[in-house]
Amino acid sequence: MSHKVLVLTKYGSLGGSSRYRFYQYLPYLKSQDLDLTIAPMLDNDYVADINSGKRNVGKILSKYFQHLTRLLTDRDYDLLWIEKEILPYLPAWLEKLIAGHIPYVVDYDDAQFHRYDLFPPKIFRMFFSKKIDKVMANAKLVVAGNEYIAQRARQAGAKWIEIIPTVIDxxxxxxxxxxxxxxxxxxxxxxxxxxxxxxxxxxxxxxxxxxxxxxxxxxxxxxxxxxxxxxxxxxxxxxxxxxxxxxxxxxxxxxxxxxxxxxxxxxxxxxxxxxxxxxxxxxxxxxxxxxxxxxxxxxxxxxxxxxxxxxxxxxxxxxxxxxxxxxxxxxxxxxxxxxxxxxxxxxxxxxxx
Structure with missing residues (x-):
């Protein structure tokens, strides 16, 4: 029996984290009775723009809401496989509501939690500093790229944590x-x-x-x-x-x-x-x-x-x-x-x- 998995990456295949943690796995995983649908939030055009120093805020917002619309309307999956979070700057409780009854695996290849608990303005940290902790705690499984990330997942109360390093083919x-x-x-x-x-x-x-x-x-x-x-x-x-x-x-x-x-x-x-x-x-x-x-x-x-x-x-x-x-x-x-x-x-x- 084939299991349907929605793969929610942050970037298209040109984004380094998405390429190494998700895209390069797809051929093998598809051979293992996993029916994978990949849905990047930001496509390769965005990655190319960022690497060339361009940033189109309107385009980013458009991609953001397209991604959200898909998540709210396309529900026929057995599992969500998420890169870092469903949508940045979305409260954890709302991400849990979007996921609904579908279990999810969340993957981290960097200290994404520090984008919320260290860098933003103080008033922003008041609302979002524990967002990633809650995403981890609500996950069926947290896949961490190293021990530093795994330790944060333990502190967050994640139920199941596995360390898989970032690798090459x-x-x-x-x-x-x-x-x-x-x-x-x-x-x-x-x-x-x-x-x-x-x-x-x-x-x-x-x-x-x-x-x-x-x-x-x-x-x-x-x-x-x-x-x-x-x-x-x-x-x-x-x-x-x-x-x-x-x-x-x-x-x-x-x-x-x-x-x-x-x-x-x-x-x-x-x-x-x-x-x-x-x-x-x-x-x-x-x-x-x-x-x-x-x-x-x-x-x-x-x-x-x-x-x-x-x-x-x-x-x-x-x-x-x-x-x-x-x-x-x-x-x-x-x-x-x-x-x-x-x-x-x-x-x-x-x-x-």
Missing amino acids: LDRYSLKSSTTPGEFFNVGWIGSPPNSNCLQPLQPVFENLYAKYMCKVTVVGAGNIDLGKSDLTIKDWYEDSEVEDIKNFDVGIMPLRDTPWDRGKCGIKLIQYMACGLPVVGTPIGVNQDIIQHGVNGFQATSLDEWNNYLSKLANDPDLCREMGVKGRAMVEASYCLQVTAPKMAQLLKSSI
């Missing part, structure tokens, strides 16, 4: 070829414009690496960014080319700030780098502490001196880069790939109906 990722002797060492980062500000504090490191070793810096998806006197290449992000772009890096980096929001990140950059056989360097905050095995598949760096020392070490030791890259790829194959998590996700959804 191994079929899309292959190991990079060996670096040709004499080529410039390429320090790489991939992400989106809102997250690129984490690179600015590393400007002195990039400048020093360029001055001493002629190291390059390549950023993919960052938009316009100035990193001082470094050999900087800025590339637009495209789904079809992201893997090849990463394979052109020699090391992948993931700097973070010590904030509640960054503690809730799921480390997908690190997973992408490691899937291509790259060593990684990142700030030991949140899930980065679990993914980066210091001295094994990469380095955990806190100070600018540590960033400079570890990147310099890798720039001068291609054998170490290869050794760390092999171990990183093995870790992805064991724990951070779709081939491992998709069967578990299918079982969780079926058990929630």
